Amino acid sequence: MDTVFGIVAAVVALVGLLVALGHVGYLAMLNNAAKQRGAAGGSTADYVSGRWKIAGGTTAVAALGLLLTTGGVVPDILGLLLGGGAGLAAKQALDATRTQFRSP
DSSP states (O other), X not given: OHHHHHHXXXXXXXXXXXXXXXXXXXXXXXXXXXXXXXXXXHHHHHHHHHHHHHHHHHHHHHXXXXXXXXXXXXXXXXXXXXXXXXXXXXXXXXXXXXHHTOOO
């Protein structure tokens, strides 16, 4: 039973890490597009520069959660909570960023 829980915890933490990395990738893509626009993309570049801390923090926490899932039951629980929570926070931050720049 411990093995099944460990696998589930690792999958949840891995999905959380992938979501956090997706947020980082979206910000990188948005930042690149803003730099290509020059002065017209200045406000977008400023917004993105303020969001890097959130993206980096959620990615670091999700990675820590994934690393914790290699231990026993207690680290698996902590890894599941950290990885899943970081994934949810990254998803909310990604949705907020996408809403900010959604074309009408």
